[in-house]
Amino acid sequence: MGTTELLQFALAGLKNGSIYALVALGFTLVYAATGVINFAQGEFYMLGGMLSVWAYADLGLPLPLAALVGVAATALVGIVFELTAIRQRKDGDPLALIIITVGGSMLLSSLARHLFGPNERALPLFSGGGNVSVAGAVLEVQTIWIVGITAVSVAGLWYLYNRTALGRAMRACAVNRDAARIVGIDTRLMVTVSFVLAATLGALAGLAVTPLTQTAFDVGPSVGIKGFAAAILGGLGNPIAAVVGGLVLGMLESLSIAFISSTYKDAIALIVLLGVLFVRPQGLLGRSGREKV
């Protein structure tokens, strides 16, 4: 196994890892604000691609504008879904909300099939595609976009989280929703904001990868699972952990292809995840929430 091969596998891991990280961020944000695992996060990823293709192919907008419209439209779907379904559940019981998002994911993927048909649809590569060679290994320009978008999103989220009033309010919610409400934070607004951010991040991931893999109404669940696994691997509730979880999961899959076999890459990644959970039940970077009696 030469170094260029190893580097090639690492780049593949970085690319997939960035996708999983973006989706995992969406899971972690919603979890932090509501304690809920949003099963519709995979659908936000799908819609990011689908709505961008709709804007580009059907509305005929130029690619950059189409991408913007696609992501904005998905964010809007996130708001509408939160207002019409999540917020209507008055007691905010996390269990019921999770099942509502399961219903939501079915609804969104089925609506996508009705509106955009059953077949996969494509987007052209950003900036004309092409490759860059990195010490012999090849890096697709689109991959640079994917990793770039992830990095910018994480930086933007970090800034929002740590440097803005909204971010402080969201972190307060994450630690203790009741306490946050007492000090006057509109926790319901925080929930909506978390869904909007989750939808935007999921959409960015979908948008960035569609030029390479195309998108279809049913691509949501498979990437959704990977995002959830990454969020758990890193440790729920902590944005940095979600990104670390995503990248580690991406690398795990790549290395298991390289050294073991592509047939079992998913199984191997899951076995490692189960191992991590057994040793650290709260994920790699999660705080151990010991139950105080």
Next chain:
Amino acid sequence: MTLLQVRGVTRRFGGLTAVDAVSFDVHEGMIKAVIGPNGAGKSTLFNVLTAFDRPDEGSVLFDGADLTTMRPHLIVRAGVARTFQNTQLFEEMSAEENVLAGAHAVTRTGFLAAALRMPWTVREERDAAEEARRLLRLVGLGEWASTPAADLPHGLRRLLEIARALATRPRLLLLDEPAAGLNSAETSALAEALYRIRDLGVTIVVVEHDMGLVMEVSDEIVVLDRGRKIAEGPPRIIQKDPGVIAAYLGEEDVSDEF
């Protein structure tokens, strides 16, 4: 006869020694109190006594068996029951069902027998239900039997938890700040219940900082301060012990008084 022997129990959290080599005995049939200002290590000691936490050093012998090596549910079956500072009731169950759950340790119906509804399980269930109602009356919750725990006022919830603990037929009952948040009427009801329980032959250890209740009901008192035992004895001696007063009222006041 000494029912419980606490021998040199020490518990450290990082640099802080929450409990420092505490030892004391509890004789059968008495009410023993453990008091001390906030942060004296009372709750930590309590969790060690009930194996909800492991000590770094020392042992807790109950009838010769070291509780610190047993798993919590086996300690209950050995006859040591406990309550919690923030009550851990089963909210959706009625008061009676909560106490019935407490009887888990002393009943035998297994999964298979229950599924097949064997006759002896029905009888066991009926007897346990009667016992539960008796215990509810003992603590004064007779007429609340079918009310869900979630709907009970705070004071009654504490009494319900005591009734549930009694359902495990303990020889030793450990109470973690039972008087916390109670008004005077509720506190005297609690005192009444404690006397009735002791008269049943159950030894009681109560961790508390409500001085009124402690002075009234306890036969002996152990005083903790910053994790160390600074005094032990009957209430009237403890009341006048300068060390105890200093611990409670802080250093400077005492000095200008003398």
Next chain:
Amino acid sequence: MRRTRIASAIVVLAMIATAFTGCAGSNGASQPDDAIRIGAVLSLTGPYAGLGEPERRAIELEVERINAEGGVNGREVEVLFEDDGTDEARAVAAASRLIEQEGVVALIGASGTGQSMAMRQEAERGGVAQVSLAGGSVITDQFNPWVFQTPWPNRVVVPFILGEMRAAGVERLALIADSGGYGKDGRDATMAVIDRFGMEVVADEQFNRGDTDMTGQLTKIRSAEPDAILMWAAGAEAATILKNHDSLTGMDVLPVYGGPGNARVELLEGAGSAAEGFQLAAGHILVPEAYGPGTEAYEVATGFIGRFTDRYGVAPDIFAGHAYDAIHLLVDAMRRLPEEFTSSDLRDELERTEGFVAVGGTFTFTPTDHNGLSEDDLSFYRVVDGTWALAGEAR
């Protein structure tokens, strides 16, 4: 409070009622009006929705034409569509419903191999012929007298491709297949005959539906130094593989071969320039000239392609072709039967089909071969300037 209590009571009772009113039996037996009823179980929703839609369009188009030309011995043909949602249990239920309640004389379906296999027990017990539109070899390998298959099974397609590869001088072959039924079937068919072609499989990689990147697998293939890559994938992943292959250095010298599952316009759109030079085997429908201009097959195919494109604005793909063949094989057999016939008569007559010219090829069924297609019904293509072009040395 009272209002919601009554409302919830109604909701609950309504649920219990709907769950069991069925026992009143909605089994309206198929009224013996004159129409001949054929059942069609297709995947109109779920992951295989991309196959079910063109199949349904082809059948609807053709049934209209058949009825316009007088149907079968004066009786109209009616096709009843059921969606199996790419789920075996629903395919079974749909088949038993069509046989029991609708009294169909034959079944077309299903779109997927798994669903087709699930239905065969119903077809057999109902004494009804089943014409599957799925390409899995197992459908006709595990022989069942009631089950027929219109697509070219992988056991016919793979040797055809390997023949082309050997003709192009390939000896060391790398395989990359999806982990689903289609991928495994292609892989098995390859492993079964590879020695006969004096070739050797030097890499055997796999991927899952929904994977976003296959550069790992392709890198491993590159280090095995094959002469060519055989890709067995049906979904969107095929385009991703072509693009990853195009971007990896030293890979462009490695030609990529594929099967009928890749004969989709979505592949050309999705892969774009990366599809240039991609070679695959499929029916003649992709480039009608492959039928041989002036032959009956050519007329049949161009007629169908013309009508389909006029009606739906898009050219029919191979799945539409398989559906066309299924409905016409049944109608052709029915026209050879007397006025009154049972479903088992139809099976027997279908089995006697010989030299029937259709879109997928020229069908000849025998008591032991319920597919009847051969390599003659396949053409070899290469993607040139973004579209299929006839290629292949051996032809």
Next chain:
Amino acid sequence: MRRDARTLLPYVVVALVAVAVLTVPLLTADRYLLRVLTFVGVNVIIVTGMALLFGYAGQVSLGHAAFYGIGAYASAYVVVELGWPWLAGVLTAVLVTAAGGLLLALPSLRLKGHYLAMATLGFGEIMRVVFTEARTVTGGPDGRSGIPFPSVGEWTLDSAGANYWLVWGAAVVVLVLAANLVRSRPGRAMRALHGSESGAMACGIDLVGLKVRVFVISAALAGFAGALYAHVVGFISPSTFSLHVSVLLVAMAVLGGSRSLAGPVLAATVLTMIPFADAVIPGLSRSALETIQSFQEDIYGLTIIGVMLFVPGGLAAALRRVASPRGRER
């Protein structure tokens, strides 16, 4: 508790429903309807296990479709390949899945909530890879076909009515056993575990032993249902035991409402029937049927969201309100 008429009401209703369910094959010979209701019966058996695991003991699992699959493959393999009798196949399925339940109980001892959900999801996905790759046992992605009908000695149950009776007979027995279980000491222990683990420990409940038992029972029930499904349908493949099915099973348990069996059973019936709405709504025109089928996923999603929003305590709460409109009895 005085045994007046009102407390007997639930038992009367349950007995009536049981009798009604078991007489359906006499009322209709429609194979399609019987087959659909048989699928409902299979799901009812699994959901009973999910109700115990989730509604009562509060342990979440997103991997139970894997046990459904293990049971189906185990029974199919020993009956088809090793030639064992059908009953031995079902027993093998139950034992293998019980062992699987034991294995899956381990993470539940350390993990809670979403982390336990992920661990069980991981188990389910790993098993799906095993179902696809272990071709000698499972027949690979194309699955295993030609699984014989259930048979005891020379008596074979191959008619839709016989299969219906087999599955619903088993479902009724399972429900009776489960109903007894939940109204007794172990049932209370499960509810205690769900209410507060510390409180349960203080009642002398062995949490480890309880979690293991409840995982083993729910897994064995799913395996039992899998064995029934395999022999009734005759064909199984990995896609029947996917994560999507595990998620739907949890949705049924949650829609049904916690601490109830009737709720989840009703939820399982309704959700299983949605794709087969035409079986129950008599006189449905073809075009109406085709639109329902094309909007089936949408109806599924809307039903789930609708119940969660407008019937807060799940169907169980609705049933309790119906059963005891006046009394405040919970």
